[in-house]
Amino acid sequence: AQSVTQPDIHITVSEGASLELRCNYSYGATPYLFWYVQSPGQGLQLLLKYFSGDTLVQGIKGFEAEFKRSQSSFNLRKPSVHWSDAAEYFCAVGDGATNKLIFGTGTLLAVQP
Amino acid sequence: DVKVTQSSRYLVKRTGEKVFLECVQDMDHENMFWYRQDPGLGLRLIYFSYDVKMKEKGDIPEGYSVSREKKERFSLILESASTNQTSMYLCASSPWGRRGYEQYFGPGTRLTVT
Numbered sequence: 001a002q003s004v005t006q007p008d009i010h011i012t013v014s015e016g017a018s019l020e021l022r023c024n025y026s027y028g029a030t031p032y033l034f035w036y037v038q039s040p041g042q043g044l045q046l047l048l049k050y051f052s053g054d055t056l057v058q059g060i061k062g063f064e065a066e067f068k069r070s071q072s073s074f075n076l077r078k079p080s081v082h083w084s085d086a087a088e089y090f091c092a093v094g095d096g097a098t099n100k101l102i103f104g105t106g107t108l109l110a111v112q113p
Numbered sequence: 114d115v116k117v118t119q120s121s122r123y124l125v126k127r128t129g130e131k132v133f134l135e136c137v138q139d140m141d142h143e144n145m146f147w148y149r150q151d152p153g154l155g156l157r158l159i160y161f162s163y164d165v166k167m168k169e170k171g172d173i174p175e176g177y178s179v180s181r182e183k184k185e186r187f188s189l190i191l192e193s194a195s196t197n198q199t200s201m202y203l204c205a206s207s208p209w210g211r212r213g214y215e216q217y218f219g220p221g222t223r224l225t226v227t
Contacts, residue, residue: 009153032211032214034214034215036218041220042220042221043117043203043205043218043219043220043221044156044203044205044216044218045218046215046216046217049214049215051211090155090156092214094214099144099161099163099207099209099213099214100146100158100161100171101156101158101214101216103155103156103157104155105153105154105155106155
C-alpha cells in the first residue's frame with residue numbers, strides 16, 4: 001500500500017538559515033509527489049508538485065524539492081528561511097487514477113529570530 | 114482565485130446531535146473531498162466525490178455520511194456526533210484528470226463535541 005513518511009515531527013531553524021524537510025514514500029509505480037503548507041488557522045496550500053521530467057522542481061515562496069527515485073525521497077528545501085515560513089508542511093503522494101492524495105503526518109516548522 | 118468556503122470556522126455540538134458541515138467551491142471542480150486532521154495523524158480522507166450524487170468512501174468513513182446534490186456543494190454529515198469526532202475538518206476540491214491532485218482547501222472547521 002502507498003504511504004508517506006515524514007520522519008521529523010518538529011523542526012526549529014533560525015531565520016536566514018537553510019531548511020530541508022524530509023519525505024519518504026512507498027509507491028509501486030512512478031509517483032506523483034506534492035508538498036503542501038498549512039499556515040496557522042488556514043487550510044492547506046500547494047507549494048510544488050512532481051509528475052515527471054526534471055527531478056528538481058521549483059515551487060512558490062522560494063521552495064524547491066528534489067525527487068530521488070533510488071532513495072524514495074522527495075525532500076523540500078529552501079536556502080534562506082523567513083519568519084513567515086513558520087507553518088506545518090505536508091508531503092503527499094497521488095494514488096493512481098483516483099485523484100486521491102495520501103498525506104504524511106506533517107512537519108511543524110518553527111523559525112527563531 | 115479558486116475559493117473553497119466552509120460554513121463555520123468553529124462549531125460546538127453535544128454528543129448525539131446530528132451535525133452538518135457544508136463546503137462550497139466556485140471553480141466548477143469535479144472532485145470534492147472531506148478530510149479530518151488530528152495532531153500526529155496528518156490528514157485522513159473521510160469521503161470524496163467525483164461528480165454530483167456520486168460518493169466514495171475514504172479511509173475513515175465510519176460515523177460519517179456525505180451528500181452532493183449540486184456540483185459546487187459537498188456536505189459532511191455526522192449522524193450522531195461523538196466525542197471522538199472532535200477534530201479539524203477540511204474540505205478540498207480539484208479538477209478532473211492529472212491536475213486533480215492539485216487540491217484546493219478550505220480554511221477548515223474546528224468541531225468540538227462535548
